[in-house]
Amino acid sequence: MILRAKRFLPYLLLLLTLVLSANKVSAQLLGSAKTTTEEPAKIPEDSLGRRTPQGTVNGFIKAIGEQNYLRASQYFVLSKRSYRKTAERIRIAKTFQQLLDQGGNLSPSSIISNKETGRTDDDLATGVDLVGNISDNKTTIQLYVENQADDSQPAVWLFSAETVEAILSADITGEKTFLDRVLPKALKERKIGNVPIGHWAVVVLMTIVSYLLSRLLIFAIGFVIQKVWKKADTEKGTAIINALSLPVHMYLTVILFVAFTQRMGISIVVRQRFSIIIITIGIVAFLILLWRMTDFVSMYARSRMSRRGRISAISAILFLSRTTKAAIVFIGIIAILGIIGVDVTAGLAALGIGGIALALGAQKTIENFVGSVSLIADQPLRVGDYCRVDDIKGTVESIGMRSTTLRTSARTIVTIPNGQLSASKIENFAHRDRFIFNPIFSFRMETTPDQMRYLLVELRTLLYSHPAVLNSPPVVRFTGITADALKVEITAYIEAVTFEISQEVQEDLLLRMMDIIEASGTSLAYPSQTLYMARDTRLSDEKSAAVSETVKKWKENNELQLPKFDPKRVEELKGSIKYPDDGSYNPSPDGKLNL
The missing domain is CATH 1.20.58 (Methane Monooxygenase Hydroxylase; Chain G, domain 1)
Structure with missing residues (x-):
């Protein structure tokens, strides 16, 4: 039995060794896992709240309000000698309070920096903040707080040594505030909120x-x-x-x-x-x-x-x-x-x-609002204007904050978003200062050169004479001979307030031009593509002879107004035509032309 136990003893020792090794390895692994998840040490809070400039000022005010001047002295940068003397520390705090009461100002708490780094947007050195001042009749003391810790330590803001030295050097012997002199003793001794x-x-x-x-x-x-x-x-x-x-x-x-x-x-x-x-x-x-x-x-x-x-x-x-x-x-x-x-x-x-x-x-809404602002600022159109927006023609009825409405000639209402309208091409007919008059006449091929000269002169005379035609020189030109007609193109501008008045003037001009064409002895040509089934009217030989005689006299007297009109003759012709003509209705009571 003993021999059998000795035989198994090495195996038992080996098993025990393996178990102990496993426990050791497990302990090491658990230990290493713990060290990797260990959080960094948290910076302890300062019991006096001096981590920021705001905390320092608030803590100091609270301390002197409770008349705990010993605690108030812990907000100053003091020398080792002053720090050891309790009476000296209390005297500095009381002196500071007295100076502040007499003529000092501290910045409001919300304006003072509440960050450990202090203010970084001022002209002062890093770690220094200005928190107030003390003024009297002699000097002004600037009150600074300064961070006493370096980058490796938590911030501690204290009133700087320069400030403390200025406070100690201030002379307040025998000085009392106005309230200390006039208030009764009872009102000074009884306190509310310290x-x-x-x-x-x-x-x-x-x-x-x-x-x-x-x-x-x-x-x-x-x-x-x-x-x-x-x-x-x-x-x-x-x-x-x-x-x-x-x-x-x-x-x-x-x-x-x-x-x-x-x-x-x-x-x-x-x-x-x-x-x-x-x-x-x-x-x-x-x-x-x-x-x-x-x-x-x-x-x-x-x-x-x-x-x-x-x-x-x-x-x-x-x-x-x-x-x-x-x-x-x-x-x-x-x-x-x-x-x-x-x-x-x-x-x-x-x-x-x-x-x-x-x-x-709200992208579209904002786009329409911006469009309406641009429409109001640039004023490409106004209420009542007749205009064309892309392929839509109509009169503007309203310009809103989101859209603009147009009434078409079919009496329908078209609503256009202002964002789209401001990006469109707008043609405003209401803002025209003049209206173009541009008829093209086609005369019969039988028209003689003298008849053509007569037509050119008389048509120009009409345009120069008419008071509703703009003073800029009108253009009446014999522009070409086609297979079926002689072309005369007229370009002039009618001066009128509205489109309706320009149509009235154009109508009068065309009627007068028809009279001139009739008097010349020729007539307008019919398009060659049209089959005209009628008895042809023979040209008047008498009128043709009369026109030739008139042109002949113009030439003999050097009065043929071709290719240019005599400026003196133009001045004589201006406004010589009566418009409206005799017998026409004229709403103006004084008989003057209303254009």
Whole structure:
């Protein structure tokens, strides 16, 4: 039995060795896995909140408000000698508070940087921020906070050694603030929020005084403006004064309040708490100013467009006014939230993404709005204009923010999106300053040269004489001989206000030209493609002989007005034709031509 046990002993030892080795390897693997997932050590929070410039200023104000000057001294860069002396540390903190109460200012908490790196957009060195100043009749002390840690250590912001040295060198012996001299002892000893009750009472009193005094100043300024500015009593002047009165009143109240509280020696604790309210009032006053100026500009633009008859522009002005007001409200909310300490970065990022999505979804709407703005600005067409857009002809009935409507000659309504309209070719017939008159006459092949000369001269004489034909030299030219006719082309411009009047003038010209053609003894040719089944009228020999005699006299007297008209003769002919002719209806009571 013993021999059998000895035989299995080496196998048992080998099995035990393998089990121990496995446990060791497993422990090593588990240990290595643990080290790879181990998180870096978290930087501990500073118990005094000195990781940022804002935390340092807020912590210091809280400490002196609780009159814990020993804790307040921990926000200063002190020498080792001063740090060891508790009395010295307390004296520095009290001196700093007294200087701030007498004439010091700290930047509002929301304006001071809340980042460990501090402000990087100023002209100061990296790790140094300006957080306020102390002013008296002699000097001005700039208050700096400085990061005392290097890149490998967490940030610790303290009032710099330069600031502490300036505070210690300031002479405040025997100086008391105005409130310390006038307030009764009871109002100074009793406190609310670690601030003497008398200071709170003076703050309320100064608020009322600042409001009433600013109101009096506004009244005086308004009286001076009424005397100096001549347009102050007009509608425009009254609107401007009303738009500026409330914002200026609010600004003056804030300025007077800050000046009074600083000069009287109100505790820096109270003033620092009120700083956010003061900045908020300033922002609200600026927003009210923008709102009222938007109303004024909108009212002025709408009245001006109404006087000019540009009714379509009023809707665009109203839309832009409402959009501007919405932007003012949005910016105001963001600014006020930022002032009271709310982080709006994430909200702005979300709004930016939402705005992009909204813009993509409303792409066509935005395109139509931009198109309507360009139509109103460029004015290629107006309500009542007859125009052609691509292959559509019609009269413009309305120009809206999304589309423009045209009424065609078939009395149908065509609606065109403004985005498409602004990119189309628009031909506006209503803006023509003249109307072309361009008939082409085809005379019979039997027309003699003298008859052609007579026609050219008389047709030009008619155009020069007619008062409705523009003074620019008309063109009457014998342009060619075709297989079936002699071509004469006329080009002139009719001066008329509307298309209907130009049609009336064109009708009169054509009738008079028919008379000239009849008097010449020739006639218009019929197209060779047309089979004219009628007895041919023989040309008048008498009229032909008379025309030849007339042309002969022109030549003998050097009066043939070909190829050019004599300028003196042109001046004689201008306006010599009576239009409308005798017997025609003329709506003008004085008998003058209404073109």
